[in-house]
Amino acid sequence: MIYPEKCIGCSSCELACSFQHTGEFRPTKSRISAIRWPKMGVSVPLTCLQCEDPSCMKVCMVGAITKDKETGLVSINQEKCIGCRLCTAACPFGNINYDPEEAIVFKCDLCDGEPQCVEFCPNNAIEYREATDALLQRKKKVSAKFAEILEEVR
Amino acid sequence: MIKIRVNGKPVAIHDEDKTLLDVIKEIGINIPALCYHPGLPARGSCRLCVVEITKPSWNGRSKIVTSCLYPCEDGLEVLTHSPKVIKLRKVIIKLLLARCSDSKELQELALQYNADVSRFGTKENEKCILCGLCTRACEEMGIEAISMVNRGWKKEVAPPYYEPPENCIGCGACAEVCPVGAIELTETNGIRRIWNREFEIQKCVECGKYFATVAQLEHLHNKYGIPLKDLKTCPECSKKRVGTVLKKTFFD
Amino acid sequence: MKQILVCGGPGCLAKGSREVFEAFKRKIEQNKLHVELQLKETGCQGLCQKGPLVTVKPGNLLYTEVKSEDVGEILDKIIKSDSNYDRALKKDEISFYKYQTKIALRNVGEIDPENISDYIERGGYEALKKTLHEMTPEEVIDTVEKSGLRGRGGGGFPTGKKWRYCRNADGPVRYVICNGDEGDPGAFMDRSIMEGDPHSVIEGMVIGAYAVGSRQGYIYVREEYPFAVKRLKKAIEDSRKMGFLGKNIAGSGFDFDIEINRGGGAFVCGESTALMRSIEGNVGEPRAKYIHSVERGLWDMPTVLNNVETWANIPPIINKGWEWYLSFGTKTSPGTKAFSLVGKVKNTGLIEVPMGTTLRDIIFKIGGGMIEGRSFKAVQTGGPSGGCLPAEKLDLQVDFDQLTKEGSMMGSGGMIVMDDRTCMVDVARYFVNFLLDESCGKCVPCREGLKRMSEIMGRITHGLGSEKDLEVLEEICWTMKEASLCALGKSAPNPVLSTIKFFREEYLKHINEKTCPSGVCKHLTTYYIDENICKGCHVCVKVCPTGAISGEIKQPHFIEEDKCIKCGSCFDACKFNAVQIRGMKIDD
Ligand SMILES: Cc1cc2nc3c(=O)[nH]c(=O)nc-3n(C[C@H](O)[C@H](O)[C@H](O)COP(=O)(O)O)c2cc1C
Numbered sequence: 001m002i003y004p005e006k007c008i009g010c011s012s013c014e015l016a017c018s019f020q021h022t023g024e025f026r027p028t029k030s031r032i033s034a035i036r037w038p039k040m041g042v043s044v045p046l047t048c049l050q051c052e053d054p055s056c057m058k059v060c061m062v063g064a065i066t067k068d069k070e071t072g073l074v075s076i077n078q079e080k081c082i083g084c085r086l087c088t089a090a091c092p093f094g095n096i097n098y099d100p101e102e103a104i105v106f107k108c109d110l111c112d113g114e115p116q117c118v119e120f121c122p123n124n125a126i127e128y129r130e131a132t133d134a135l136l137q138r139k140k141k142v143s144a145k146f147a148e149i150l151e152e153v154r
Numbered sequence: 155m156i157k158i159r160v161n162g163k164p165v166a167i168h169d170e171d172k173t174l175l176d177v178i179k180e181i182g183i184n185i186p187a188l189c190y191h192p193g194l195p196a197r198g199s200c201r202l203c204v205v206e207i208t209k210p211s212w213n214g215r216s217k218i219v220t221s222c223l224y225p226c227e228d229g230l231e232v233l234t235h236s237p238k239v240i241k242l243r244k245v246i247i248k249l250l251l252a253r254c255s256d257s258k259e260l261q262e263l264a265l266q267y268n269a270d271v272s273r274f275g276t277k278e279n280e281k282c283i284l285c286g287l288c289t290r291a292c293e294e295m296g297i298e299a300i301s302m303v304n305r306g307w308k309k310e311v312a313p314p315y316y317e318p319p320e321n322c323i324g325c326g327a328c329a330e331v332c333p334v335g336a337i338e339l340t341e342t343n344g345i346r347r348i349w350n351r352e353f354e355i356q357k358c359v360e361c362g363k364y365f366a367t368v369a370q371l372e373h374l375h376n377k378y379g380i381p382l383k384d385l386k387t388c389p390e391c392s393k394k395r396v397g398t399v400l401k402k403t404f405f406d
Numbered sequence: 407m408k409q410i411l412v413c414g415g416p417g418c419l420a421k422g423s424r425e426v427f428e429a430f431k432r433k434i435e436q437n438k439l440h441v442e443l444q445l446k447e448t449g450c451q452g453l454c455q456k457g458p459l460v461t462v463k464p465g466n467l468l469y470t471e472v473k474s475e476d477v478g479e480i481l482d483k484i485i486k487s488d489s490n491y492d493r494a495l496k497k498d499e500i501s502f503y504k505y506q507t508k509i510a511l512r513n514v515g516e517i518d519p520e521n522i523s524d525y526i527e528r529g530g531y532e533a534l535k536k537t538l539h540e541m542t543p544e545e546v547i548d549t550v551e552k553s554g555l556r557g558r559g560g561g562g563f564p565t566g567k568k569w570r571y572c573r574n575a576d577g578p579v580r581y582v583i584c585n586g587d588e589g590d591p592g593a594f595m596d597r598s599i600m601e602g603d604p605h606s607v608i609e610g611m612v613i614g615a616y617a618v619g620s621r622q623g624y625i626y627v628r629e630e631y632p633f634a635v636k637r638l639k640k641a642i643e644d645s646r647k648m649g650f651l652g653k654n655i656a657g658s659g660f661d662f663d664i665e666i667n668r669g670g671g672a673f674v675c676g677e678s679t680a681l682m683r684s685i686e687g688n689v690g691e692p693r694a695k696y697i698h699s700v701e702r703g704l705w706d707m708p709t710v711l712n713n714v715e716t717w718a719n720i721p722p723i724i725n726k727g728w729e730w731y732l733s734f735g736t737k738t739s740p741g742t743k744a745f746s747l748v749g750k751v752k753n754t755g756l757i758e759v760p761m762g763t764t765l766r767d768i769i770f771k772i773g774g775g776m777i778e779g780r781s782f783k784a785v786q787t788g789g790p791s792g793g794c795l796p797a798e799k800l801d802l803q804v805d806f807d808q809l810t811k812e813g814s815m816m817g818s819g820g821m822i823v824m825d826d827r828t829c830m831v832d833v834a835r836y837f838v839n840f841l842l843d844e845s846c847g848k849c850v851p852c853r854e855g856l857k858r859m860s861e862i863m864g865r866i867t868h869g870l871g872s873e874k875d876l877e878v879l880e881e882i883c884w885t886m887k888e889a890s891l892c893a894l895g896k897s898a899p900n901p902v903l904s905t906i907k908f909f910r911e912e913y914l915k916h917i918n919e920k921t922c923p924s925g926v927c928k929h930l931t932t933y934y935i936d937e938n939i940c941k942g943c944h945v946c947v948k949v950c951p952t953g954a955i956s957g958e959i960k961q962p963h964f965i966e967e968d969k970c971i972k973c974g975s976c977f978d979a980c981k982f983n984a985v986q987i988r989g990m991k992i993d994d
Pocket residue numbers: 556557558559560561562563585586587588589590673674675676677678679711712713714716717818892893894
């Protein structure tokens with residue numbers, strides 16, 4: 001769950017994420033990004049939503065992308081991936097990226113249940129929790145508004 | 155649960171669909187498997203993954219099998235590096251090297267297995283080892299733009315009629331899975347070249363970055379009904395767009 | 407009523423038996439002989455070498471090399487029942503037929519294959535009725551298992567066992583397949599059965615289908631056998647009409663039908679898994695058999711695949727019982743085996759002998775020995791990936807295990823007899839090249855191994871080989887045998903290994919002395935004229951296509967080596983045997 005209103009655009013999450021996954025502090029290799037509007041002083045952290053019915057999974061023909069029934073995590077099996085990169089284009093949120101150096105596609109893997117972005121966010125703008133009723137309520141509300149505005153933007 | 159022994163070490167296997175190679179890799183033993191890819195159906199054609207197997211009930215007899223295809227059977231004793239197996243791998247590497255004498259990957263293997271490269275006095279410089287990974291990748295993609303044509307020593311990988319393949323979407327998975335880098339894929343000025351065909355790469359409508367071939371996007375559109383207009387931004391800009399929406403949701 | 411059986415087998419047809427048949431037909435019509443004479447065209451009568459063949463019954467008299475001009479005279483003798491006519495050979499007495507025992511070929515050459523009543527008259531479809539009405543599937547499998555019948559397509563796998571595995575395998579449907587791909591060059595046993603007695607295959611398949619519980623069968627026929635397809639189609643239609651195929655067969659409630667598939671046109675398509683891929687409409691490539699086709703075969707369903715000859719053996723086994731069948735053949739290979747006997751023997755043709763018959767009996771009794779003036783050098787059995795056996799092995803009792811033990815194999819039953827003018831290195835090279843083209847190319851040892859072997863064999867026959875090459879050959883052969891995916895690659899080394907084993911000297915001559923003792927390898931032979939023998943008749947000069955021979959009439963001639971292309975024309979033309987080939991001793 002993200003709380004954009006709490007995000008201060010400090011990049012901590014990006015740095016933590018890239019370090020966790022590549023051993024370097026390189027936001028371009030981060031699985032999470034904070035989209036910033038510096039003039040307004042506003043920013044929004046974005047990462048994989050672990051969709052219910054993920055588009056990326058649907059387009060992957062070799063079954064390299066799977067969704068864990070218990071944790072809900074959508075993950076890429078790098079061994080199985082054949083590098084067609086359809087998933088990167090298919091994700092409507094741009095949450096799968098291609099790393100030309102490593103020749104792999106990558107996405108948020110929730111750090112095996114201990115998301116570093118959450119850990120390092122100084123302002124608790126990102127949370128990782130079991131879904132509770134209250135949270136679901138909030139999610140619903142946000143997504144309704146989201147859908148509304150999405151239509152407008154298109 | 156199945157119990158086997160690999161090089162004398164007992165291994166318990168819970169997933170009965172696993173092949174011997176799966177298990178061998180899992181316990182950290184390294185054997186060459188050039189025609190194998192975890193995402194694709196095994197083909198058993200390079201024969202490098204051979205292992206020697208036996209069972210107590212076989213009266214001392216053993217069999218040579220390809221581990222990428224052989225199912226785990228209870229009570230199997232598997233030898234991944236018996237003298238016979240090593241000798242076989244050695245000859246197979248030599249045979250492959252006689253065909254593809256310039257291959258770095260094969261030369262490395264030859265070094266590892268101490269295989270005398272000049273044994274057959276032949277040096278062809280084919281690039282492709284005919285492992286069939288590319289054709290299987292393409293088949294799994296549901297595209298089948300390339301396939302194995304001809305038989306025997308004339309076998310090769312080619313698009314239908316050796317023409318630039320019409321149904322190819324230029325995704326490059328074939329080049330990606332090729333274990334010896336035999337498939338040429340180049341990208342210059344927004345054009346990707348593969349299989350003698352040129353693919354226009356979509357420029358992100360927001361930032362102008364090239365991110366996927368137009369054919370890939372059309373494929374996504376045709377097969378999954380994703381509106382084309384939603385496919386015109388690169389992942390970063392898609393993210394930004396989502397961010398914009400969220401910003402409006404929360405801040406406006 | 408007297409029967410005139412004109413052979414319509416492939417050999418006789420090629421020699422003009424159709425005209426002979428037409429001539430008989432005309433004569434019989436003209437002279438209104440229908441009442442006393444019945445004319446039939448049959449499948450292969452066996453002695454192809456001497457075709458066109460005509461058999462007359464009763465009496466089982468055989469007329470060989472019949473021409474349409476002879477028809478009048480022969481008819482005359484038939485009507486007069488003139489048994490002293492010297493052209494009529496008593497089939498039961500001549501050694502070609504005397505030493506044979508026909509089970510699979512029981513009807514081939516005896517009946518009109520397009521007439522189902524001919525088949526029924528000779529006991530056809532009795533076994534089917536017996537099976538469906540009196541036996542349980544278990545009993546059928548038991549009988550076949552106890553008969554010890556082993557697959558005649560090459561592998562020699564026990565047929566009963568295969569059926570049992572299939573019956574016990576899980577699956578919503580099961581298939582039975584007849585392998586009529588017969589890709590071995592020169593082999594025509596299966597063709598002769600499909601063309602000469604198609605119902606025996608169909609009957610066998612219905613029995614097998616009942617035993618394993620299958621509703622659908624396929625006959626996979628080699629591309630090059632359109633005639634067999636035609637015969638089988640007709641036979642299938644006829645047996646459907648008679649209620650032996652289709653729904654509720656012979657009133658038993660059992661349903662089964664057969665479809666015909668045309669082959670994929672490659673030798674490797676005869677391999678069981680490749681064949682199934684091919685029927686499914688895919689490229690005919692073998693797959694690993696770690697999961698057997700009896701469990702997961704055609705369309706991943708339990709499948710029994712048997713060879714044409716195997717199927718044809720089933721009805722007699724059911725009719726006469728397994729004890730009867732066990733009385734033929736050897737302990738480990740009961741029954742009989744059909745062979746196509748070709749090469750340098752007097753009587754080439756289609757034969758069937760009890761397993762365990764010696765090579766010597768086959769070649770010298772049935773085959774009539776070597777053709778004039780030639781001596782025996784080797785016999786090749788088992789098709790392109792079989793092995794060559796030398797004279798020392800002539801007393802070998804032919805069965806699955808004996809042949810394999812000596813580095814050859816049964817294969818589907820090709821038998822090629824070679825004489826002293828055959829170069830064994832060249833023979834091995836020939837088969838390597840055949841297999842090189844016919845390998846599917848999927849797996850590395852077979853594809854690359856054959857390529858390298860072909861190169862080395864080429865080197866040796868060009869006089870460029872070294873002794874190390876033999877070592878390398880053996881190394882490749884070993885790898886292919888151990889690590890190839892299918893039996894093609896595993897058996898492909900046989901021709902090379904067996905010739906190295908039995909004719910090593912000949913290899914060494916090619917390698918060390920750069921000569922081909924048999925005068926076959928063109929690069930290693932020189933033609934020259936022996937001055938002491940040459941009479942100066944000039945015939946050689948006339949036949950030489952390149953003008954390499956010169957000399958005055960009545961003076962010894964000589965050959966210019968540079969111009970000679972080693973075509974052998976002069977060698978064949980010289981009446982005095984003055985033309986000689988270096989490296990080859992000529993004593994005839
Ligand atoms: C390369 C290759 C070619 C084969 N060709 C034939 C063939 O033409 N006819 C045949 O019956 N079996 C052929 N076989 C054997 C079949 O794979 C199979 O063993 C056989 O048809 C099974 O029937 P059976 O048990 O009645 O012999 C071939 C095998 C190989 C490896």
